Amino acid sequence: MTTGFAAGLRASDVAPGTVVTVVVDGRSVCVGHTLDGRWGAIEDVCTHDGGDLADGELDGDAVECPRHGGRFDLFTGRVLALPPVVPVKAFPVHVEGDEIVVDLS
Template identity: 55%
Template sequence: MRRKLKVGEIGELDHGQMKRIFIEDEDEDEEAVALINLDGHYFAISDTCTHEAASLSEGKILGDVVECPHHGARFDLKTGAALSLPAVRPVKTYPVVIEGLDIFIELEE
């Protein structure tokens, strides 16, 4: 079962921008998520690089890829796949749902 969590509104992020948000996961631990706007398409991924735990929302957007600001590891925004070293493990992705002007991510319960 999934639950929806509102994480923003359309218009808060310009094209190519991202922001860090904090959510509670299924174990009630706080987790950082990066919300990204690519030309009106929104993506949500874990904000923590799988290489050395840097904040991906402080990195760069390169097409549909985010680059970690610390060592340059790159991740696919759609799948979370690690695309370049030093990262070898993917980041978690979250389904994004738009309802009216509200942006939600879906979380497992």
């Protein structure tokens, strides 16, 4: 069951190879669209010092924090590069029509 969605965010507005911030049920989520067409979503706060991950870059499956270069896997939230050591939460995401839907359950 879907418990949250990114209202007003259309898939057609998110270019491949980019990440954006959406607010889902009051929670900031970093949603990414990979160059090969997949969608992923993770918490939008770096566990190292609180930077907004969606202000960073998407490189393959990795989201790079713009503050100190920490990297997180867009699909699992796992830390890929220091300085963060604590992963972020990952969320299932899919597209219904042209709407991006993020499951917060």
